[in-house]
Amino acid sequence: AQSVTQLDSQVPVFEEAPVELRCNYSSSVSVYLFWYVQYPNQGLQLLLKYLSGSTLVKGINGFEAEFNKSQTSFHLRKPSVHISDTAEYFCAVSLYSSASKIIFGSGTRLSIRP
Amino acid sequence: AAGVIQSPRHLIKEKRETATLKCYPIPRHDTVYWYQQGPGQDPQFLISFYEKMQSDKGSIPDRFSAQQFSDYHSELNMSSLELGDSALYFCASSLLLTTSGPNNEQFFGPGTRLTVL
Numbered sequence: 001a002q003s004v005t006q007l008d009s010q011v012p013v014f015e016e017a018p019v020e021l022r023c024n025y026s027s028s029v030s031v032y033l034f035w036y037v038q039y040p041n042q043g044l045q046l047l048l049k050y051l052s053g054s055t056l057v058k059g060i061n062g063f064e065a066e067f068n069k070s071q072t073s074f075h076l077r078k079p080s081v082h083i084s085d086t087a088e089y090f091c092a093v094s095l096y097s098s099a100s101k102i103i104f105g106s107g108t109r110l111s112i113r114p
Numbered sequence: 115a116a117g118v119i120q121s122p123r124h125l126i127k128e129k130r131e132t133a134t135l136k137c138y139p140i141p142r143h144d145t146v147y148w149y150q151q152g153p154g155q156d157p158q159f160l161i162s163f164y165e166k167m168q169s170d171k172g173s174i175p176d177r178f179s180a181q182q183f184s185d186y187h188s189e190l191n192m193s194s195l196e197l198g199d200s201a202l203y204f205c206a207s208s209l210l211l212t213t214s215g216p217n218n219e220q221f222f223g224p225g226t227r228l229t230v231l
Contacts, residue, residue: 090157
């Protein structure tokens, strides 16, 4: 079975500071990895995904994530955050096959302080 | 670009009533997934369909049923509603196979917020 652990339920950061949201996963087979963002009272938007290839993945809104197979991690980073980045961020995995359900982590609430 | 459409966006029901949520996938997508997100929770997988056949089942209560129709839209039917069913219900769609091989990028709709009173 697959699982996702987001160690930080909340991360407060000052505006223009860098941020890292941590994600670790567990799986005995290959998986796809995703980061989704959910703004208040809105749906889920895909930030970035790792399917294969380069371990550094760049996404929308200046976010990037690095896949580390040995540490089974997929941490999300942004060098300088803005007030508009305030949202809930979900790390997720799915099996390396088609039509596989997505398993989400518990989410990290990113709050940006001016 | 066309996105996943869900209707209604908001729904208020009384306990023990029934509700039907609809999902219209992105054109040409053949797979539909349903997820439930309770207040302050992460989304949980309920059920999925590929080519009108159920492909996977998660933590979906027996009071719920779903199907995918010939035009690939899907409906989630919920009966004997309970207070705990209040949640945001997401539908996602994907294209099972692409020219580059198996694919599992799911595109999420805006969700239907169900409130049970």
